[in-house]
Amino acid sequence: xxxxxxxxxFCIFALPGLFCFIAVVIIPFVYGVYLTMTDWNGxxxxxxxxxxxxxxxxxxxxxxxxxxxxxxxxxxxxVVIVNVMAFGIAYLLTRGMKGQNFFRAGFFTPNLIGGxxxxxxxxxxxxxxxxxxxETTGWKAFEVSWLSDPSKAFAALVLVSVWQLSGYMxxxxxxxxxxLSEDVMEAASIDGASGxxxxxxxxxxxxxxxxxxxxFLTLSRAFMVYDVNLSLTAGAPYGTTEMAAxxxxxxxxxSRQFGVGQAEALILFIIVACISGIQVYLTKKKEVEA
Amino acid sequence: MRKKVLQGVSxxxxxxxxxxxxxxxxxxFASDPDDPNEEVKEEPIDxxxxxxxxxxxxxxxxxxxxxxxxxxxxxxxKMGEEFEKKSGVHVEVMxxxxxxxxxxxxxxxxxxxxPTMSILDTTDVIALAEEKGADLSDEDxxxxxxxxxxxxxxxxxxxxxxxxxxxxxYNRAVIEEALGETFDPExxxxxxxxxxxxxxxxxxxxxxxxSMAKEDWSLGAHHLQFVYETxxxxxxxxxxxxxxLKAGTMDLASYSRMQEFLDMFDVLREYNxxxxxxxxxxxxxxxxxxxxxxxxxxxxxxWAWPNLSEAGAGNEDEYxxxxxxxxxxxxxxxxxxxxxxxSKQVMLDGQMATEKEQAAAKEFLNWIVYSETGQQMMxxxxxxxxxxxxNPYEPGDPLSRDxxxxxxxxxxxxxxxxxxxxxxxxxxxxxQKYLAGRSDREELIGAIQEYWEEQx
Numbered sequence: 220x221x222x223x224x225x226x227x228x229f230c231i232f233a234l235p236g237l238f239c240f241i242a243v244v245i246i247p248f249v250y251g252v253y254l255t256m257t258d259w260n261g262x263x264x265x266x267x268x269x270x271x272x273x274x275x276x277x278x279x280x281x282x283x284x285x286x287x288x289x290x291x292x293x294x295x296x297x298v299v300i301v302n303v304m305a306f307g308i309a310y311l312l313t314r315g316m317k318g319q320n321f322f323r324a325g326f327f328t329p330n331l332i333g334g335x336x337x338x339x340x341x342x343x344x345x346x347x348x349x350x351x352x353x354e355t356t357g358w359k360a361f362e363v364s365w366l367s368d369p370s371k372a373f374a375a376l377v378l379v380s381v382w383q384l385s386g387y388m389x390x391x392x393x394x395x396x397x398x399l400s401e402d403v404m405e406a407a408s409i410d411g412a413s414g415x416x417x418x419x420x421x422x423x424x425x426x427x428x429x430x431x432x433x434x435f436l437t438l439s440r441a442f443m444v445y446d447v448n449l450s451l452t453a454g455a456p457y458g459t460t461e462m463a464a465x466x467x468x469x470x471x472x473x474s475r476q477f478g479v480g481q482a483e484a485l486i487l488f489i490i491v492a493c494i495s496g497i498q499v500y501l502t503k504k505k506e507v508e509a
Numbered sequence: 510m511r512k513k514v515l516q517g518v519s520x521x522x523x524x525x526x527x528x529x530x531x532x533x534x535x536x537x538f539a540s541d542p543d544d545p546n547e548e549v550k551e552e553p554i555d556x557x558x559x560x561x562x563x564x565x566x567x568x569x570x571x572x573x574x575x576x577x578x579x580x581x582x583x584x585x586x587k588m589g590e591e592f593e594k595k596s597g598v599h600v601e602v603m604x605x606x607x608x609x610x611x612x613x614x615x616x617x618x619x620x621x622x623x624p625t626m627s628i629l630d631t632t633d634v635i636a637l638a639e640e641k642g643a644d645l646s647d648e649d650x651x652x653x654x655x656x657x658x659x660x661x662x663x664x665x666x667x668x669x670x671x672x673x674x675x676x677x678x679y680n681r682a683v684i685e686e687a688l689g690e691t692f693d694p695e696x697x698x699x700x701x702x703x704x705x706x707x708x709x710x711x712x713x714x715x716x717x718x719x720s721m722a723k724e725d726w727s728l729g730a731h732h733l734q735f736v737y738e739t740x741x742x743x744x745x746x747x748x749x750x751x752x753x754l755k756a757g758t759m760d761l762a763s764y765s766r767m768q769e770f771l772d773m774f775d776v777l778r779e780y781n782x783x784x785x786x787x788x789x790x791x792x793x794x795x796x797x798x799x800x801x802x803x804x805x806x807x808x809x810x811x812w813a814w815p816n817l818s819e820a821g822a823g824n825e826d827e828y829x830x831x832x833x834x835x836x837x838x839x840x841x842x843x844x845x846x847x848x849x850x851x852s853k854q855v856m857l858d859g860q861m862a863t864e865k866e867q868a869a870a871k872e873f874l875n876w877i878v879y880s881e882t883g884q885q886m887m888x889x890x891x892x893x894x895x896x897x898x899x900n901p902y903e904p905g906d907p908l909s910r911d912x913x914x915x916x917x918x919x920x921x922x923x924x925x926x927x928x929x930x931x932x933x934x935x936x937x938x939x940x941q942k943y944l945a946g947r948s949d950r951e952e953l954i955g956a957i958q959e960y961w962e963e964q965x
Binding site for chain 2: 261262263264346347350362363364366367454455456457458469472473474475
């Protein structure tokens with residue numbers, strides 16, 4: 220009886236979802252993989268099979284590897300700074316300080332502004348506001364626009380991304396901190412744990428599920444950064460801040476090498492999937508039940 | 510406790526969201542050159558006279574026009590309405606919003622819903638014409654456009670919409686005020702004389718008289734393409750240079766135009782108002798500087814007029830173009846003429862559009878070229894310089910007027926280099942590096958040569 224019903228239940232509940240998933244995720248993905256092996260230019264009616272030629276093109280595309288390396292650097296900075304900051308702020312905002320609700324909302328706000336808009340706002344801040352502050356005060360750091368120097372433009376990108384992402388992570392960490400059982404904390408205190416000891420041995424292990432989510436979100440978002448990159452620097456100055464996702468887009472649509480662009484996108488996908496998979500596996504192992 | 514938090518958060522969220530929602534959709538800088546919300550002052554159109562013959566069997570047809578020239582979006586809509594009143598054909602004007610025109614049109618084709626007509630750049634037309642375009646070689650307007658039509662393997666697939674020209678824009682009032690004498694733009698015929706003028710202006714108080722944009726499209730396309738286009742001042746000549754570069758038979762470093770181009774570029778760079786931080790220069794500020802007299806020159810094209818107009822310049826003010834001086838030979842055409850070529854093309858879909866739709870679209874194109882109303886609206890409403898010699902109307906703004914006059918007086922050369930689509934972006938970056946003084950001639954020329962050798 221039970222097994223009879225299963226087929227029907229599956230059809231009613233899972234099939235529509237499965238259909239949508241296959242239609243919008245699996246098929247385009249497989250088709251995308253197929254396109255990496257053709258010379259399709261996006262327009263023509265015929266697609267010629269060219270084997271792994273596009274992947275050879277990726278290997279030859281030095282700029283892609285440069286942007287990939289830059290993306291790694293960016294990911295490390297963003298993931299570390301965002302999580303350390305969000306964890307710290309969330310800790311402070313769950314200790315019952317005055318106006319903490321206001322601060323929680325305040326920190327979350329930047330996350331509500333779309334990346335493109337945010338990039339333009341900060342572009343204005345970096346190239347106009349900071350420069351005029353530099354002019355009036357004579358501060359060397361602000362004398363010229365940050366966006367016209369490769370390393371400062373990179374710093375600007377990291378800064379804006381941290382500003383945007385932290386709020387979201389704070390929210391998740393706050394939820395984690397609020398879910399900590401008072402009993403456990405109290406028991407820890409009675410046992411004589413306090414300060415750093417309590418944080419390391421009690422709070423951290425219980426917070427690992429939040430850490431897993433936050434690390435995963437920041438990792439994948441940082442790897443795939445495009446909107447802020449486009450509107451804040453657009454790769455400027457002279458292509459030195461072009462991240463991998465942006466390079467893929469440029470390769471496909473500006474250089475019109477769809478095959479190579481698609482192959483690069485696939486490589487980027489595999490890298491991101493592997494790294495976030497490993498991260499989730501490792502942090503999951505550290506999660507404990509209270 | 511939890512409920513209170515949620516209330517607090519949701520209240521704060523709504524406070525934040527309201528202004529974002531109100532302002533979000535109208536975001537854009539005040540003088541964004543591509544801002545479709547920008548208001549254009551327009552002259553009244555006289556529609557009383559109309560000798561154009563409409564085909565009544567086409568009435569009721571719906572056609573679409575994909576517009577990649579954001580500043581004429583509103584004007585094109587008005588043209589479409591006017592055309593519908595007379596012919597009964599409904600023209601829907603669709604803007605290209607955030608994609609490149611090519612990406613947009615390709616995605617529309619791939620979704621099986623292409624526009625009947627699309628306004629594209631010349632390179633895009635060449636890429637798409639044979640696959641998608643309708644053959645327009647037999648249309649009447651081909652004769653009127655003379656040298657301005659683009660041929661793809663001997664056939665014409667597109668209508669040249671407008672002529673655009675570029676050079677060194679001057680503000681006559683600023684120069685005359687600073688030097689205390691009348692300024693005759695034609696008296697400057699060589700690079701040396703131009704540099705001397707800049708020197709005098711500098712001494713007279715306009716310390717850094719030149720603005721130059723840091724944008725890669727300006728550096729990589731508008732500046733650098735002079736190297737190809739001044740080969741002999743024709744599109745064929747430009748093509749020849751490109752073929753030689755691709756084949757690796759030309760040594761760019763010893764090609765005279767390359768060095769001459771950099772000589773001019775160095776002069777502009779030396780007197781750049783943003784010399785301290787050339788890559789931090791702000792495009793909107795350049796228009797304001799030129800109008801306010803902080804600078805006297807701005808390297809740009811006639812499309813910059815909306816920015817100048819927004820910054821306070823009026824149609825009665827005297828702005829015009831100087832050539833991109835290449836050397837000290839006063840007889841060199843590059844020092845006498847400015848560059849002016851058709852830039853946007855209308856391609857007609859020959860793949861999915863029905864015959865009736867194609868006929869209606871052809872009627873619309875003819876109406877632009879031949880009807881009294883269409884001619885006026887091209888010039889006055891859209892503010893374009895039409896490449897059709899039968900159009901008697903003169904453009905209103907000083908920059909377009911200057912190009913118009915120069916084209917008619919033979920003081921413009923019609924050459925536009927057809928370069929790969931990523932030329933402006935890849936070599937724009939190389940030019941930015943040179944502009945900022947972080948690379949030398951050798952490195953820049955090496956990058957250009959390398960770029961071309963990689964092309965198939």
